[in-house]
Amino acid sequence: AFASAFAAVDLGATSGRVIVGRVGPDNLDLTEVHRFPNTPVRLPDGLRWDTLALFQGVLDGLREAARRGGVASIGIDTWAVDYGLLDTDGALLGHPFHYRDDRTDAAAASVWAKVGPEELYGITGLQHLPFNTVFQLASAEGTTQQDAARTLLLIPDLLIHWLTGSIGAEETNASTTGLFDARTGTWSEDLLNRLSLDPALFPAPRAPGDPAGTLLPHVAAYTGLDPRTPVTTVASHDTASAVVAVPATEPDFAYISCGTWSLAGLELDAPVLSEASRAANFTNERGIDGTVRYLRNIMGMWLLEECRRTWEKENLPTHIPTLLADAARAESFASLVDPDAPEFLAPGDMPARIREYCARTGQRVPGSQGAVVRCILESLALAHRRTLRQAAELAGRDIRRIHLVGGGSRNDLLCQLTADATGLPVVAGPTEATALGNILVQARAAGLVGDLVDMRRLIASTQHLRHYAPRGDTIAWDTAAVRLDSAPRNP
Ligand code: LFR
Numbered sequence: 001a002f003a004s005a006f007a008a009v010d011l012g013a014t015s016g017r018v019i020v021g022r023v024g025p026d027n028l029d030l031t032e033v034h035r036f037p038n039t040p041v042r043l044p045d046g047l048r049w050d051t052l053a054l055f056q057g058v059l060d061g062l063r064e065a066a067r068r069g070g071v072a073s074i075g076i077d078t079w080a081v082d083y084g085l086l087d088t089d090g091a092l093l094g095h096p097f098h099y100r101d102d103r104t105d106a107a108a109a110s111v112w113a114k115v116g117p118e119e120l121y122g123i124t125g126l127q128h129l130p131f132n133t134v135f136q137l138a139s140a141e142g143t144t145q146q147d148a149a150r151t152l153l154l155i156p157d158l159l160i161h162w163l164t165g166s167i168g169a170e171e172t173n174a175s176t177t178g179l180f181d182a183r184t185g186t187w188s189e190d191l192l193n194r195l196s197l198d199p200a201l202f203p204a205p206r207a208p209g210d211p212a213g214t215l216l217p218h219v220a221a222y223t224g225l226d227p228r229t230p231v232t233t234v235a236s237h238d239t240a241s242a243v244v245a246v247p248a249t250e251p252d253f254a255y256i257s258c259g260t261w262s263l264a265g266l267e268l269d270a271p272v273l274s275e276a277s278r279a280a281n282f283t284n285e286r287g288i289d290g291t292v293r294y295l296r297n298i299m300g301m302w303l304l305e306e307c308r309r310t311w312e313k314e315n316l317p318t319h320i321p322t323l324l325a326d327a328a329r330a331e332s333f334a335s336l337v338d339p340d341a342p343e344f345l346a347p348g349d350m351p352a353r354i355r356e357y358c359a360r361t362g363q364r365v366p367g368s369q370g371a372v373v374r375c376i377l378e379s380l381a382l383a384h385r386r387t388l389r390q391a392a393e394l395a396g397r398d399i400r401r402i403h404l405v406g407g408g409s410r411n412d413l414l415c416q417l418t419a420d421a422t423g424l425p426v427v428a429g430p431t432e433a434t435a436l437g438n439i440l441v442q443a444r445a446a447g448l449v450g451d452l453v454d455m456r457r458l459i460a461s462t463q464h465l466r467h468y469a470p471r472g473d474t475i476a477w478d479t480a481a482v483r484l485d486s487a488p489r490n491p
Helices: 051-067 107-112 117-124 135-140 142-150 155-164 187-195 217-223 238-244 275-279 302-312 320-329 350-360 369-395 412-422 433-445 451-462 474-485
Strands: 005-011 015-023 027-035 041-042 046-047 073-076 085-087 151-154 209-216 230-231 253-258 261-267 284-288 293-300 401-407 426-428 465-469
Touching: 005 051, 005 155, 005 238, 005 302, 005 433, 015 051, 015 433, 027 433, 027 451, 046 051, 046 320, 051 073, 051 155, 051 217, 051 275, 073 238, 073 433, 085 142, 085 155, 107 135, 107 401, 117 187, 117 275, 151 155, 155 209, 155 217, 187 275, 217 302, 238 253, 238 261, 238 284, 238 293, 238 433, 253 369, 261 369, 293 369, 302 320, 302 369, 320 369, 350 369, 369 412, 369 474, 412 426, 412 465, 412 474, 433 451
Parallel strands: 005 073, 073 230, 253 401, 401 426
Antiparallel strands: 005 015, 015 027, 041 046, 085 151, 209 230, 253 261, 261 293, 284 293, 426 465
């Protein structure tokens, strides 16, 4: 195996990839060796992840990595909050739920009856999202499967368990459960007890960089990798890996990790647990090396992806460059939606939901595809602006530059509109931030790179970045921001 080649397994909401990264003192190259679909399956009792298909995709990708010369180690990242439950024999109980399943809608009230939202935030620092693990567990309280569960593994930890047999709870991802103490970086025993959750369900935390075992014999045999190949714990929450790869070389930056979600915020060295921060629904999720990801979830490219799924069924064009060109020509500020409105969370007909929103709020109803896409992108740019301004204020920090990373950074119009809306320069890229962060943490564990500053310097000097200056129509954006903020939140 190449001593400087690392495999990043990166699972997103719609596809999974195995990427091999080669790391040198002045170079950092990625090769996608395998891509496979991630297709959630609706069962009678809800929307599930097909974890067997995902694991098979991981195995096939690792086999391809072996065929191309092998790797020094493997790291896994995925979306957050979702989990599998293991029984006493270590077997998976049922099929993990998808966070977009709506069974948790009423669960928050039952949790808050035991621990109020203020206290919950004071301990975990986590933003309220209806699908946080704590609410998923509450909605399944008393079910046969939950009663039989002996171990809870978040999705990356479940896949690591299937590769190596090891058990652990990676801490950046554990910080998204709503059961992890933001100050101590361990499970909150106090919360677990008060919510009647068995502390034994929750494995010992492990940190990015920690070893997570070596391949089980049948995994080595199938993939052709050396059985001694280590799996290294990375920042297994995809957003935490993406933040590692933000190519910031100066302080006072904000980031937007833009994919299915837009995660917009700041990197801090201590959590902000104030009541104002809770009221604004900012999260304090863990980054590597004790950093805090102080951010808020914005609905993100999901709005566009879900429109494209609907249009595909209706045999309308879905080619992104065409849609963006139409959007660029569409009238500005004709209609705006609040991307954070809960009605946009579930899968389904997104163009219809956007039109209903506009009709209900007395705006022009976007007719053409270009008008819908324009509405989405301007609304996202405004949500980026609102979120970053609030983050800066609540954390008492200045922002001089925005780094927009992830797949959304390919979207030229969104990058430009974000610069215009915020009045700040936007540096776009790398698009593969998550995989790069995954690989760099492995490279660091192998002694090939230094601290976060070194990693970011390597990203900045090797990856393709684009620069957007704000175009300066501040009055129009200020007016639009007022319009968005005065729109009623709930349907
Ligand atoms: C992004 C992400 C977000 C998390 C959401 C659900 O992929 O990980 O950070 O809030 O998915 O898990």
